[in-house]
Amino acid sequence: MQVFSSLDLQQKTGEIQRAVVREPVVVTSHGKPRSVMMSVEEYRRLKAIAGEPVPDEAIAPPRTRNAVTVRGIDDPLGYDVSDFDAAVRQMLDDVRSGSKRAAVQAELARVRKLFGRCRT
Structure with missing residues (x-):
């Protein structure tokens, strides 16, 4: 079992x-074991052995074919x-x-300014 310090956890x-x-890892604080980190699979296995329910957060949502997840990014065009x-x-x-032509041109100008130096 590997051991990491709380500073290692940050870095x-x-x-x-x-x-x-x-494998599970021990995280220490001031040289003393404080917590154990493990994979979700190991956590589920231990919960099953203990006969305890697995919290919803530890259950992967079913994947749907061709699904796209967009996380917390506001679209600049609204x-x-x-x-x-x-x-x-x-x-x-x-x-x-053509209803958002001006907004699209403004966004393209912003992107070109940010990434104009990039060449493909």
Whole structure:
């Protein structure tokens, strides 16, 4: 079992997450064991052995085919991207009608300014 300090937890998050997939890890504070981190699979296994329910947060939502998840990013053109398919349909309608042409040009200018140095 690997042991990491609380400082390691702040500085080596990726390394610790990779270690946790292989086996539980101990996190220490001031040299004393304070917590154990484990994979969700291991947590579920232990809950099942104990006959305890698994909290909803530890159960992966069912994946749907071709699903797209958009997390907490506001669309600069004002589209509601929580329903991605509906947002794309609305965007296409707006492109056809030209109703957001000025907003699109302003957003393109902003993107070009941010990424103008990038070459493909």
